[in-house]
Amino acid sequence: MDLLAHLPALQVVVPMLSAPLVVLLQPKGLAWAGATAAALVSFAIALTLALAVLDGQTLDYAMGGWPAPFGIALSVDAFSALVLLVVTGAGAAALLAAKPSIDQQIEAERQPLFYSAWLLALSGLVGIVVSADAFNIFVFMEISSLASYILIAGGPDRRALPAVFKYLIMGTIGATFYLIGVGLIYMMTGTLNLADMEARIGDVTDLNPVLVAAGFITMGLALKAAVFPLHVWVPNAYTHAPHMVTVFLAACATKVSLYVLIRFDYMVLQTNLESHEVQFALFMMPLAILGILVASAVAMFEGHLKRLLASSSIAQIGYILLGASFVSIAGLSASGVHLFNHALAKGGLFLAVACLAYQYRDLRLDQLGGAGARMPWTCAALVVCGLSLIGVPGTAGFISKWLLINAALESGPWGWGLVAIILISSLMAVVYIWRIVEAVYFKAPVETDAPISEAPIQLLFITGLVALLNIYFGLFPQIPLELANSAAALLMEGAQ
Amino acid sequence: MIPETAILLAIGIPLAGALAIALAGKISPNVREAATAITSVSLIWVVWGLLPTLFDGGRPAVEVSELMPGLTIAFTVEPLGMLFAALASGLWLINSIYSVGYMRGNNEKNQTRFFACFALALSATMGIAFAGNLFTLFLFYELLTLSTYPLVAHKGDAATVRSARIYLGVLLSTSIGLFLPAIIWTYNVAGTGDFTAGGILAGKLNDPEIGLLLGLFVFGIGKAAVMPMHKWLPAAMVAPTPVSALLHAVAVVKAGVFAITKIIVYIFGVEFLFAAPSSQWLLYAAAFTVITASLVALRQTNIKRLLAYSTIAQLSYVVMAAAILKPLAEVGAAIHMVAHAFGKITLFFAAGAIYVASKKTEIHQLRGIGRRMPWTMAAFTIGALSMIGVPPTGGFVSKWYILAGAFQADNLVAVFTIIASTVLNAAYFLPILYLVWFEREKEGGKAHGEAPFLAVLALCLTALLTLGFFLFNGPVIELESQVVKGIS
Numbered sequence: 008m009d010l011l012a013h014l015p016a017l018q019v020v021v022p023m024l025s026a027p028l029v030v031l032l033q034p035k036g037l038a039w040a041g042a043t044a045a046a047l048v049s050f051a052i053a054l055t056l057a058l059a060v061l062d063g064q065t066l067d068y069a070m071g072g073w074p075a076p077f078g079i080a081l082s083v084d085a086f087s088a089l090v091l092l093v094v095t096g097a098g099a100a101a102l103l104a105a106k107p108s109i110d111q112q113i114e115a116e117r118q119p120l121f122y123s124a125w126l127l128a129l130s131g132l133v134g135i136v137v138s139a140d141a142f143n144i145f146v147f148m149e150i151s152s153l154a155s156y157i158l159i160a161g162g163p164d165r166r167a168l169p170a171v172f173k174y175l176i177m178g179t180i181g182a183t184f185y186l187i188g189v190g191l192i193y194m195m196t197g198t199l200n201l202a203d204m205e206a207r208i209g210d211v212t213d214l215n216p217v218l219v220a221a222g223f224i225t226m227g228l229a230l231k232a233a234v235f236p237l238h239v240w241v242p243n244a245y246t247h248a249p250h251m252v253t254v255f256l257a258a259c260a261t262k263v264s265l266y267v268l269i270r271f272d273y274m275v276l277q278t279n280l281e282s283h284e285v286q287f288a289l290f291m292m293p294l295a296i297l298g299i300l301v302a303s304a305v306a307m308f309e310g311h312l313k314r315l316l317a318s319s320s321i322a323q324i325g326y327i328l329l330g331a332s333f334v335s336i337a338g339l340s341a342s343g344v345h346l347f348n349h350a351l352a353k354g355g356l357f358l359a360v361a362c363l364a365y366q367y368r369d370l371r372l373d374q375l376g377g378a379g380a381r382m383p384w385t386c387a388a389l390v391v392c393g394l395s396l397i398g399v400p401g402t403a404g405f406i407s408k409w410l411l412i413n414a415a416l417e418s419g420p421w422g423w424g425l426v427a428i429i430l431i432s433s434l435m436a437v438v439y440i441w442r443i444v445e446a447v448y449f450k451a452p453v454e455t456d457a458p459i460s461e462a463p464i465q466l467l468f469i470t471g472l473v474a475l476l477n478i479y480f481g482l483f484p485q486i487p488l489e490l491a492n493s494a495a496a497l498l499m500e501g502a503q
Numbered sequence: 504m505i506p507e508t509a510i511l512l513a514i515g516i517p518l519a520g521a522l523a524i525a526l527a528g529k530i531s532p533n534v535r536e537a538a539t540a541i542t543s544v545s546l547i548w549v550v551w552g553l554l555p556t557l558f559d560g561g562r563p564a565v566e567v568s569e570l571m572p573g574l575t576i577a578f579t580v581e582p583l584g585m586l587f588a589a590l591a592s593g594l595w596l597i598n599s600i601y602s603v604g605y606m607r608g609n610n611e612k613n614q615t616r617f618f619a620c621f622a623l624a625l626s627a628t629m630g631i632a633f634a635g636n637l638f639t640l641f642l643f644y645e646l647l648t649l650s651t652y653p654l655v656a657h658k659g660d661a662a663t664v665r666s667a668r669i670y671l672g673v674l675l676s677t678s679i680g681l682f683l684p685a686i687i688w689t690y691n692v693a694g695t696g697d698f699t700a701g702g703i704l705a706g707k708l709n710d711p712e713i714g715l716l717l718g719l720f721v722f723g724i725g726k727a728a729v730m731p732m733h734k735w736l737p738a739a740m741v742a743p744t745p746v747s748a749l750l751h752a753v754a755v756v757k758a759g760v761f762a763i764t765k766i767i768v769y770i771f772g773v774e775f776l777f778a779a780p781s782s783q784w785l786l787y788a789a790a791f792t793v794i795t796a797s798l799v800a801l802r803q804t805n806i807k808r809l810l811a812y813s814t815i816a817q818l819s820y821v822v823m824a825a826a827i828l829k830p831l832a833e834v835g836a837a838i839h840m841v842a843h844a845f846g847k848i849t850l851f852f853a854a855g856a857i858y859v860a861s862k863k864t865e866i867h868q869l870r871g872i873g874r875r876m877p878w879t880m881a882a883f884t885i886g887a888l889s890m891i892g893v894p895p896t897g898g899f900v901s902k903w904y905i906l907a908g909a910f911q912a913d914n915l916v917a918v919f920t921i922i923a924s925t926v927l928n929a930a931y932f933l934p935i936l937y938l939v940w941f942e943r944e945k946e947g948g949k950a951h952g953e954a955p956f957l958a959v960l961a962l963c964l965t966a967l968l969t970l971g972f973f974l975f976n977g978p979v980i981e982l983e984s985q986v987v988k989g990i991s
Contacts, residue, residue, distance in 0.1 A: 399645050400641050400645055401646060413691070416687070433679050437671075441668070449656065449664045482570070484570055484571070
């Protein structure tokens with residue numbers, strides 16, 4: 008059997024088994040090197056998988072040779088490959104850049120444990136994505152959540168503790184809701200395998216428990232995905248986490264839950280529940296729109312850089328959800344591309360924030376004066392990623408806005424209204440991004456003890472690279488576009 | 504060099520130049536200025552090298568990337584864009600000469616950023632000029648807005664940042680809020696956004712919608728400063744004068760009217776639009792802007808703000824000429840872009856030279872300044888006469904064509920507007936000329952002479968161009984007549 012066939016399993020196994028090994032690497036810097044190597048290997052695996060499923064085929068894997076639905080099944084298709092790329096890419100890029108920032112924020116003796124938690128979070132997130140089994144999704148969800156609680160609380164900022172407690176409570180409620188939903192479906196069908204579940208719900212005579220299950224699953228995952236108005240745990244968690252952790256989690260953590268939400272709904276529920284797609288659309292679309300508008304408005308008045316970007320993340324989740332709520336190939340494809348592009352833009356922004364934070368202790372906007380002159384490269388990267396977030400043509404963000412607007416126009420008579428909302432929120436993004444620009448370029452320089460210079464080259468290089476990728480994928484978006492198109496076709500096929 | 508390469512080089516050279524300038528700034532100002540000079544000369548060489556192909560009727564085109572089916576980044580050189588690119592690249596060289604004199608004479612800070620952003624703005628301008636479809640045009644349109652923002656905000660104090668915010672706010676919100684929906688609408692209706700001779704919308708859009716789409720385009724292209732989207736232009740006057748001269752009299756504002764003309768000619772199609780009654784309003788909107796902006800200009804006391812309102816009026820001349828929808832008027836629109844560019848850049852150069860030499864910014868301070876700065880004020884006079892449209896200046900030629908087009912269409916509104924605005928132009932420029940040449944300077948004024956040599960040299964060159972365009976405009980008219988070939 009060739010290696011490619013085993014890649015879906017290795018995708019989870021590599022970071023998971025590396026996690027305990029990293030703890031043993033006590034000497035200075037080795038833990039970082041080990042964790043980064045593991046993350047890079049998983050990124051390479053994700054890349055290979057993405058190329059293999061680009062044409063729309065699905066790679067199934069049965070753990071230990073036990074066939075589904077009895078054994079543990081993994082499966083990778085275009086949609087999961089897209090999310091895998093985002094997760095492993097964010098994990099690897101953040102780790103590559105992380106060392107200087109982590110050295111500054113976390114004591115040397117705790118670092119191996121910290122990197123180990125990072126790998127666990129990574130393996131949990133990729134595990135969610137490759138699992139073809141509703142219960143294993145729950146297990147991996149818990150692994151990733153527990154590990155990310157550790158990561159968020161691991162920094163020097165004591166305010167992270169109440170933030171993480173809130174996250175823990177909300178996350179646990181979300182996971183429990185999901186589990187209740189899965190339990191109800193298991194009760195009715197006797198299976199946990201998603202494909203099997205889809206086939207067997209058809210035989211269920213009383214669909215009410217399944218409907219209740221759909222409610223629980225949707226709510227639980229929406230809570231984990233920070234869908235408005237279930238997002239309250241996000242701003243504090245992102246703001247007080249160590250800066251590199253914010254890069255990693257903001258780029259991919261909530262998107263993985265959104266992935267499960269979309270996949271579960273399209274592949275299992277819409278096929279079996281009558282006119283469920285209408286319920287889904289009518290429930291999600293208002294939430295998405297409210298999220299886009301309210302969170303953007305909040306970001307416009309936010310005074311702290313990280314909190315501002317966290318609010319913007321909630322609005323961006325709204326875009327992804329809006330695309331999915333059209334229940335069309337165009338809409339899903341827009342969602343998929345935006346999932347990818349937003350990870351690039353927001354990841355880049357938080358990387359630039361990490362660079363700034365390396366020199367500036369206080370990240371409130373009025374305390375960032377003079378950064379434009381002192382850290383020109385960082386600020387240039389910040390601007391480029393910010394433009395991508397706004398959706399300026401030539402950057403990745405424009406591609407997803409364009410797709411989303413076209414999907415909105417196709418979606419029905421209210422299309423132009425939705426277009427107006429998307430454009431208005433883009434203008435709101437101009438406002439909050441430009442507040443950052445004015446803060447770093449035009450505020451009077453703040454007084455500091457030591458002269459401020461650029462961030463360490465390692466951090467800066469990755470930040471610049473991500474900024475350039477935002478431009479590259481704005482001019483040559485073929486790869487994410489093709490993956491997202493295949494994914495959308497698969498999902499819509501599943502929903503038929 | 505094959506034309507396809509030349510197109511890419513025209514965009515690539517200033518881009519590379521921006522990088523070179525940024526790096527050279529670390530070495531020494533002289534190396535940096537040499538980088539600017541080399542970049543602008545090679546840009547002229549590349550862009551003007553395309554002219555023979557165009558005169559032979561060639562339309563070189565190149566596609567860079569297909570983002571998704573139907574949406575491409577592609578360039579096509581046609582006469583309108585060729586004229587715009589040749590104009591902007593040529594004036595950039597003169598403007599760079601002027602900038603060196605101005606920026607050094609004024610001891611401005613952040614000169615490296617200034618010159619680098621300037622080169623970037625030129626790259627965006629070339630992209631706009633050669634854009635082969637609406638999406639490419641939009642891409643470079645936004646890039647131009649963003650690359651000029653640091654130039655407007657150059658001074659960096661609170662008032663400047665506030666003005667720069669208006670600049671960016673108006674330009675970005677009109678382009679995202681109106682221009683982008685118009686583009687998306689066009690792509691959805693026509694299935695393409697390629698600039699095609701004769702237009703792409705004929706038969707695909709009905710009457711009230713035609714007027715609406717036109718409105719989205721005209722007001723979405725805020726750079727054309729058709730009222731009420733004009734507020735950014737006076738705000739942009741906080742920029743150093745070379746920026747106002749090249750960008751806010753030539754590159755940026757002309758990008759706006761150029762885009763509108765191009766959309767009328769190649770997206771709607773002149774004849775298609777002429778047959779649609781709902782497109783009539785554009786003429787009135789432009790005429791209103793011409794008159795109103797001229798009236799506002801009458802009341803200005805600051806030189807640069809007066810020039811800004813005069814620019815707003817002159818831009819709407821171009822829009823109005825394009826909206827007459829007759830061949831001669833379309834040619835007039837193209838020629839007016841050139842004539843106004845020469846005249847207005849001269850006026851701004853003169854305003855900047857006055858500021859460098861004497862720190863004067865208000866009109867009433869100009870009393871008798873003609874004796875201290877004879878060269879500068881002679882050039883200023885030529886520019887002002889061209890704005891009014893007096894022969895022998897370039898402004899006369901374009902007015903002639905626009906009037907001819909207006910008569911061709913029996914459009915009395917346009918005729919009346921041209922006459923009225925000529926009177927108004929005279930009313931706000933002639934008193935200044937009187938003040939400058941015939942009044943006596945107040946006692947106790949600071950003694951000063953001409954501005955630095957490079958600045959004076961540049962403004963004399965553009966004044967000569969203004970005069971020269973009156974006599975030698977044949978090639979331009981020949982080239983632009985290709986655009987309207989076959990249209991009655």
